[in-house]
Amino acid sequence: MNTKYKFSTSILALILLISSFTAQATTKSDPDPEKDKILIYVLKNILTRGHFVEKDINDNFSEHVFKSFIDGLDPNKRYFTQKDLKEFSKYKYEIDNQLLADDVSFYNLVYSHFSDKIKNAKSYYGALLAQPFDFKKKETIDIDFDKAKFAENENELINYWRKQLKLNTLSRVQEELKQQEEKVKKDKNFKNKSFRVLEKEARAEVLKNMDELYLRIEELEHEDWFSTFLNSVVGAFDPHTTYMAPRIKERFDQDMSGKLEGIGARLQKKGIYTHVFELVSGGPAWKQGELEAGDIILQVAQGDKEPLDIVGMRLDDAIKFIKGKKGTEVRLTVKKKLDGSTKIISIIRDVVQLEETFVKSSTVEKNGKKYGIIDLPRFYIDFQDKSYRDSAKDMEKEIERLKNEGVTGLIIDLRNNGGGSLKTAIEIAGLFIDKGPIVQVKYRGENPMVKNDIDPKIQWDGSVVVLVNELSASASEIFAAAMQDYRRAIIIGGNQTYGKGTVQNVLPINQFYPKYEKDLGYLKMTIQKFYRINGGSTQIEGVYSDIAIPSKYSYMKFGEKDLEGALIWDKVPQAKYLQTNSYINFSDVIYKSKERIAADPKFKLINEYAKWLKENQDDTSYSLNYKSFSKESETQEKEAKKFKTVFDYKSDLTFASPNYELPLLKKDTILADKRVAWHKNLSKDMYVSEALNVLSELKLKTPSEIVKN
Template identity: 75%
Template sequence: MKTKYQITTFLIAVILLFNSLQVKATNNTAVLDSDKDKIIIYILRNILTRSHYVVKDINDDFSEYVYNEFINGLDPNKRYFTQKDLKDFSKFKYKIDDQLLSEDISFYNLVYSRFESKIKNAKSYYGGLLTHPFKFNKNENIEIDYEKVPFAKNENELIDYWRKQLKLSTLLRIQNKEEKQQEAHKKDSKTKIKSFKELEKESRAEVLKNMDELYLRIEELENDDWFSTFLNSVVGAFDPHTTYMPPNIKERFDQDMSGKLEGIGARLVKKGIFTHVFELVSGGPAWKQGELEAKDIILEVAQGNEEPIDIVGMRLDDAIKFIKGKKGTEVRLTVKKKLDGSTKIISIIRDVVELEETFVKSSIVEKDGKKFGIIDLPKFYISFDDENYRDSAKDMELEIERLKEEGVKGLIIDLRNNGGGSLKTAIEISGLFIDKGPIVQVKYRGQDPIIKEDIDPKVQWEGSVVLLVNEFSASASEIFAAAMQDYGRAVIMGGNQTYGKGTVQSILPINQFAKYDEDLGAIKMTIQKFYRVNGGTTQIEGVYSDIAMPDRYSYMNFGERDLEGALAWDKVKKANYNPANSYKNFADVVSNSKRRIEADSKFSLINEYAKWLKKNQDDTTFSLNYKSFAAENTEQEKESEKFKTVFDYTSNLSFTSPTYELPLLEKDSVLADKRISWHTSLSQDIYVSEALNVLNELKTNSNNTIVKH
């Protein structure tokens, strides 16, 4: 909760900002009110300089960052711009800061107009190059880490960049076709063996088709899409997690955070000029109605009794706008059916669609005569517009209660790949495992930390807890894991350390600062930094596992520490908290697990595999000579044979759904199939297996500080 001082300061800043905009718009209406892009620039600049966690000068260094980020954002693979283009752009290299201060977008306009013309040239480049076979006996290489590649000196060198990239794509397809052909011939000696010439021609045709589809999607993009790239170059200069979200991205963000949307419950995909149904959301309106199927093609969309609109050739985002809609409204889809090609009109009443994979789910397993529960928490979800709607904290509390009724003796909470979400729910979920006390400290720029506490004395779970994490566990996941570690409430197992995102972002709709009829999107801005109750921030360092287990990411370069412009690690004063003293044998259990992992040949193989992946990640140069490429590929295939069974593992444990879920599975075959798949993967998960070993050994203190209320 913000203090009175913080609220007042923020409101004054907002009022000043709004008043400034009103005055400026009045004095120079032609400059701002008629130009949406400039309005957005003006508002973003003021919000960032007044309220971002980092105080940053908009100066020449800032200008250079934006210059490089925008050009690289448009042309990451060096396919469009030449050094001549850069010479033309470079006159703005140290002037963008001045332009931003006066809402001047000359730099953007110059680069974007040049980019548009380059996009138009691209079809002639790749189309011409893919007309004829490549010279595969030529000795040449390609560097695919494009940060190491300079921009082409001129148009001829640019076309040669295209040639090499297309040649590599063709080579990869030839190699893949040859391998499939050999496998097929082993199974059936009568299988026709195509010549290299035939395979090369097929591969070039496939590359051409893929490029055509790519540029069909690129051509659908509009000025707003590319201007968003520029805006993100600007706001990203403050820190990597500050982003501008255009309206369509903001809508997806809200949907992702809440796990719900209003519509028909179908995932759509664009193929060529057609909108295809990729899959139906289990339990959604389309799924219940029963006529729409995966692979159907939607041709027209009508709202109730209105005339239908043809969506063939329409960009996917625009088509989705017509198909989605408010709960209770009717949409009529003219559909070409996948089975017989017939055309059919399907009427669907829209409703709230819950994205089941967003939500908490649990399973039960028996080991050595004891029942244990495993809870998958994919994200810390919440609905910002409906506080009564389900959220991750309410669902966790309910799921734990259900598992208690099943008689489980310990819990594994799976936070692997959980990228975070709501701070509020992270605090509330932490509170389910302790009596009460501080959970996390948050700090605004230039102010003392604020301690966020669990004030509810109720303890939902008093037993043993293991948290499974990996390098993709971030943000709210790290708050929860850090609190459980600092209180000694859980054993943290997984990768060496979590992602290391220790910053808080706030979503600010741009329209709340200006009167403008059109939706201007929002800014997701870093306003706070997280600190553990022990005083250290989770920024950069993340949370180190009590028991580190080798995985495929062990040596890879990613995480907050590898992001340019990431905020630094620091510490604040320790909060006043009392560790829970939950376990009698914590140190022994951790030591036993480490010995098991070190002695386990499967974990040793995984560690070797991780090193091999790192070596391949660092090797970014490929030969474009067919024989050399094939030899390199054969050598790599030979090396990979050693790791063919690296993740083959079976625990012989049986995972089942809790009792409350069984009637749901009988009614919903799609959900049932998903649960079968999940339970199978759990039984084949070596990390879950070792977590169960730890859980089985843990003994709680009868006199610990967790008291049932």
């Protein structure tokens, strides 16, 4: 959740203070010691003065950073031993003092040890995977690494490695044996491989995966590891405050705006090669027509300049050379997937719209009436280009198009929508009410401010159902809460939404230290909490659905309440607002839906499935003895069979694209295929079906009835 930053007197003073800082000399072991120290200096000052929570940098803070950084580098207990921790522990309660002195000694010590451990790792897993594992031995592994202790010594550490690699191998062997059984059923002449052969092949596959993993690890630079340390520091304030290195900020902007400038191809690294994974529908590469999924990019040239060999280059760096400004030419030397030939492909870069980011809609008929379902994946906006499309503009346009098609009710699907722009959330809520407060926001130590929809225009005055789940967060919760508080819509879905009731702003760190020429990156910092217009925070609590439907997440550890260091729930005075009271039968519809859900065997099965998933989540221990492992697997498979059809559902509803989209689908076959798949999924979505039941039953009051109430 992002909003404009309010520069208080203390922040302005901070800019002046930091501008006078001079970095101290540091050791040669650090690739850029001056930059590291400046980052520490600037970040601690921004956070202590501007973060929503006033927090002392003291011994408790130090202890948090100590644990967070070590866990961040070694979450699976593969590298450090108790001996290492003992050496690190001399700084356990000194990190706060080091940070105050702009000293990175703790980081340098831990990172130095970590670098050595990474080099040793290849010899560990290589030697362990060179020999067959003993699957007759009775032993277990617990993969809840949060609870596991660090190894006492090097021998115990190697044993940790052995168990993890053994589990990976055993899982693969088990899977191959199952596949062999299926093949024998289909083909009696199929020749089974022996356990010994399968075990050898499984170890080879695990080795290949480990080599690829460490190839990617070796590509990481000092900036990546130091970012892990910085995030341990800033994360001590709250889980949503993060440091973003420059290239991470690029990805953040891309996610927020749904656009980038480049060729419109998704790339992935396989070994030393950069492969084309997918073309973005409507993008420059898709329009040019020669580049295909599966092609390997060998060289990249800017216009008529000499080509650069990108074989062996880290993916992030390769992407930098392939991306570029709109209107510029890039020439790719490509090895074609189909025939292995080498070809030079010229593409003119352009703005690429990431279609899956944007609003899309479908229509459906039920009981002789037409309804619309609008999918909003996130509350997107381009902060740099205000004229570019955003979620509020697109929602207004989409509603107008659906009105023209005669829909009588709307479902707004916010499932899995993790949030985005506060501004667009307020504007979208305003499309459904006359005018009035939408949300309250509060800075540290200040009174809450009411954020209003000031536009009296109502874009949609018909029936509304909002579909949510446990992954609906932040801006999604603002919108859902406003619709619930105004009684403008029925909220249906998971028991409660995610529970992220904080607002972050992204600050360019260089603005606080303008004399430094290199890009220092960005701080995404929690500056506000937001509150419903009824006064309660959505922090931790989220939004409780008017109609709760069982889901696979129902009993899982999930959401803000399960995050370490999450800010607390609280409340502020209620804002002045009047409920719309749009419906004659609001409570009756909710009651009937709850009755349907309670009696529906499909939802009962989902509830049982959710409990089973929770049990499996809690059971983190596995046998490494083949017979015991097989028995455990068979038991689990037997239990899983009860839930094989848990989400099997087919309605008699037919979903279709709105009329305006039909000409686009004729031109764009990729987009057309995506819409066919989406409509098919909607027809098999029992949550959408129940939302349509609710929507079809809602009865609007006449204007005179609303006035009387």
